[in-house]
Amino acid sequence: MMDTSDNKAAVVLLSGGLDSATCLAIAAKRGFRCYALSVNYGQRHSSELLAAQRVAKAFSAELKVVNLDLRTFGGSALTDDIDVPEEEVEGIPVTYVPARNTIMLSLALAWAEVLEAGDIFIGVNAVDYSGYPDCRPEYVNAYEEMANLATKAAVVGHRLTIHTPLIDLSKAEIIQRGSELGVDYGMTVSCYQADEQGSACGVCDSCRIRAAGFEAAGVVDPTRYQSA
Amino acid sequence: MMDTSDNKAAVVLLSGGLDSATCLAIAAKRGFRCYALSVNYGQRHSSELLAAQRVAKAFSAELKVVNLDLRTFGGSALTDDIDVPEEEVEGIPVTYVPARNTIMLSLALAWAEVLEAGDIFIGVNAVDYSGYPDCRPEYVNAYEEMANLATKAAVVGHRLTIHTPLIDLSKAEIIQRGSELGVDYGMTVSCYQADEQGSACGVCDSCRIRAAGFEAAGVVDPTRYQSA
Numbered sequence: 001m002m003d004t005s006d007n008k009a010a011v012v013l014l015s016g017g018l019d020s021a022t023c024l025a026i027a028a029k030r031g032f033r034c035y036a037l038s039v040n041y042g043q044r045h046s047s048e049l050l051a052a053q054r055v056a057k058a059f060s061a062e063l064k065v066v067n068l069d070l071r072t073f074g075g076s077a078l079t080d081d082i083d084v085p086e087e088e089v090e091g092i093p094v095t096y097v098p099a100r101n102t103i104m105l106s107l108a109l110a111w112a113e114v115l116e117a118g119d120i121f122i123g124v125n126a127v128d129y130s131g132y133p134d135c136r137p138e139y140v141n142a143y144e145e146m147a148n149l150a151t152k153a154a155v156v157g158h159r160l161t162i163h164t165p166l167i168d169l170s171k172a173e174i175i176q177r178g179s180e181l182g183v184d185y186g187m188t189v190s191c192y193q194a195d196e197q198g199s200a201c202g203v204c205d206s207c208r209i210r211a212a213g214f215e216a217a218g219v220v221d222p223t224r225y226q227s228a
Numbered sequence: 229m230m231d232t233s234d235n236k237a238a239v240v241l242l243s244g245g246l247d248s249a250t251c252l253a254i255a256a257k258r259g260f261r262c263y264a265l266s267v268n269y270g271q272r273h274s275s276e277l278l279a280a281q282r283v284a285k286a287f288s289a290e291l292k293v294v295n296l297d298l299r300t301f302g303g304s305a306l307t308d309d310i311d312v313p314e315e316e317v318e319g320i321p322v323t324y325v326p327a328r329n330t331i332m333l334s335l336a337l338a339w340a341e342v343l344e345a346g347d348i349f350i351g352v353n354a355v356d357y358s359g360y361p362d363c364r365p366e367y368v369n370a371y372e373e374m375a376n377l378a379t380k381a382a383v384v385g386h387r388l389t390i391h392t393p394l395i396d397l398s399k400a401e402i403i404q405r406g407s408e409l410g411v412d413y414g415m416t417v418s419c420y421q422a423d424e425q426g427s428a429c430g431v432c433d434s435c436r437i438r439a440a441g442f443e444a445a446g447v448v449d450p451t452r453y454q455s456a
Contacts, residue, residue, distance in 0.1 A: 068296050073342045099338035102378045106334040110327035114301045139377040146370035150330045150362045 007033040009117035010163075011108045012061065014038050016051030017190045018210060019166055022178035023123030024059050026165045029181055032119060034061035037111055039104050041097065042071040047198035051189040058187065066107055070097060101134035105143055105162065112160065113151045120147075121163045127170050140164050171213030179219050186222035199224045235261035238347035238391075239336045240289065242266050244279030245418045246438060247394055250406035251351030252287050254393045257409055260347060262289040265339055267332050269325060270299040275426040279417040286415065294335055298325060329362035333371055333390065340388065341379045348375075349391045355398050368392050399441030407447050414450035427452045 010032035014020045027034050036056040038049055049065060056063035101124060108120045124135040133139060144162040153160060166174050178185065190210045191200035200207050202225045214221035238260035242248045255262050264284040266277055277293060284291035329352060336348045352363040361367060372390040381388060394402050406413065418438045419428035428435050430453045442449035 064300055066296070066300055068294070070338060072292055072294055073339045097338075098341040098380075099334055099378060102337055102375070103331070103334040106327055106331045109330055110298060110325075111301045113326040133380060134378045136377070139374070142370070142374035142377050146367070146374045147330070149364070149367040149370050150327060152326075152361060 007031055008119065009033050009035060009112075009115050010119035010121055011035045011037055011112045011115065011117055012121040013104050013108055013123065014052045014056060014061075014063070015123075016048035016053075016055065016188060017123075017206075018171075018178070018185055018188045018213075019123035019125055019174060020052075021055045021183050021185070021188045022174050022181070023121050023166055024055060024061060025178055025181040025183045027119075027121045027163070028059045028061070032121075034059060034121075035111065035115060035117070036061040036063045037104075037108050038063060038065045039107060040065055040067045041100070041103075042069040047189050047194045047196055051187060051198060054187040055183075058184065064111065068103070068107075070100075070103075073098060099134070101132075101139075102143070105147070109147050109150065109160075113153060116153070118153065118158055119161050119163060121165070123166050124164050125166045125169065125171075125174070127168065135167075137164070137167055140167070170216070171209055172216035175213050175217040175219050179217070184222070185214075185219075186224075190223075195226055197224075199226045201226055235259055236347065237261050237263060237340075237343050237345035238349055239263050239265055239340045239343065239345055240349040241332050241336055241351065242280045242284060242289075242291070243351075244276035244281075244283065244416060245351075245434075246399075246406070246413055246416045246441075247351035247353055247402060248280075249283045249411050249413070249416045250402050250409070251349050251394055252283060252289060253406055253409040253411045255347075255349045255391070256287045256289070260349075262287060262349075263339065263343060263345070264289040264291045265332075265336050266291060266293045267335060268293055268295045269328070269331075270297040275417050275422045275424055279415060279426060282415040283411075286412065292339065296331070296335075298328075298331075301326060327362070329360075329367075330371070333375070337375050337378065337388075341381060344381070346381065346386055347389050347391060349393070351394050352392050353394045353397065353399075353402070355396065363395075365392070365395055368395070398444070399437055400444035403441050403445040403447050407445070412450070413442075413447075414452075418451075423454055425452075427454045429454055 010027050012024045012027050012034050014036040038052040126135050140162055147160050189198045190206045192204040192206050193201045200223050238255050240252045240255050240262045242264040266280040354363050375388050417426045418434045420432040420434050421429045428451050
């Protein structure tokens with residue numbers, strides 16, 4: 001599967017959430033032919049993956065879903081039977097999935113190598129999610145450094161770039177940028193405990209950050225809530 | 229799952245081959261309580277995984293097998309329908325799996341984080357497999373650097389070490405070291421196209437390197453061959 005068009009290929013990690021949808025819109029706007037990658041890491045609900053399908057289709061991106069059951073290891077409220085917290089928490093959230101971004105970037109790297117793509121996009125954000133170690137710029141830089149020693153492309157001198165277009169943006173700025181690019185956020189699901197239709201709980205950490213983002217951005221919140 | 233014994237926990241990547249079996253023996257000898265991790269990345273045969281089970285049991289290591297079908301991406305003779313070459317090849321072998329060590333180390337990192345283990349062992353070797361970019365010391369060092377920025381442990385200042393005890397050893401030296409440590413190489417499978425009983429083809433790249441290693445080490449080769 002070689003790059004046969006004039007557009008450069010890029011692999012874009014896509015969760016079905018608000019951030020990664022915006023990240024895909026930015027990659028497409030920059031002229032990349034986008035290959036979207038979702039990792040099904042044993043989430044409690046499949047509504048995120050359905051959201052990823054809708055978002056990929058909206059931006060004409062090929063979507064691949066890799067099944068990788070991280071429940072094998074345990075250690076997160078997203079994949080274990082720990083309760084999702086309903087109020088703000090200090091430090092690293094219990095919804096943190098061990099090594100999640102490292103694993104997702106590694107899968108993106110494998111696909112990029114097969115596609116001969118030199119660009120990977122990930123919608124990490126250091127503002128709202130500062131509790132996650134693998135969302136920090138120094139982590140992403142170290143990952144890029146490692147990736148450039150890991151692959152055949154690196155051996156023949158092709159540089160691989162990890163793009164993090166959202167890393168310095170607030171949630172409100174992400175929503176404003178995505179709205180300018182035509183992202184329909186009604187297609188996205190951010191909630192940690194969305195129901196099968198993708199309706200949000202409205203009380204988890206992710207729901208609170210998302211709702212505050214729409215309010216601060218001055219953009220009408222298209223989220224469907226379970227109580228509505 | 230906390231470390232409750234006096235021994236420090238280590239995650240050891242285990243393929244069922246000769247190198248990773250030796251690596252596990254070395255980790256056990258150094259006093260680590262070993263957690264063995266095998267990745268079932270859509271190999272053509274399951275005999276490697278059966279070998280991993282035998283080896284893990286021999287060294288009293290808990291074994292977890294993670295299913296991750298890399299055939300989704302294509303790009304390797306080990307997971308695609310490309311023929312395995314039967315003579316020596318220049319450069320990067322077609323049996324190279326894209327980003328394999330990066331993915332395997334990332335899964336080990338996730339389990340290490342849950343176990344609160346600060347040590348990961350991987351049996352990469354830069355001598356016989358110099359065609360693989362992700363077997364080189366500079367790659368492993370960059371991975372370790374990245375891993376130390378990726379996890380909760382890193383945030384609280386616990387150092388993570390990636391151990392590569394085989395990296396500078398020839399195949400003969402690996403076999404000598406393992407034999408001293410009591411590894412029964414009859415339990416291991418190196419062949420790229422072993423049959424279901426784990427009998428080797430005797431002609432692929434991996435079989436040739438293995439047979440030459442036993443000869444150079446002056447150790448009787450316990451490999452069962454399909455023609456035998």
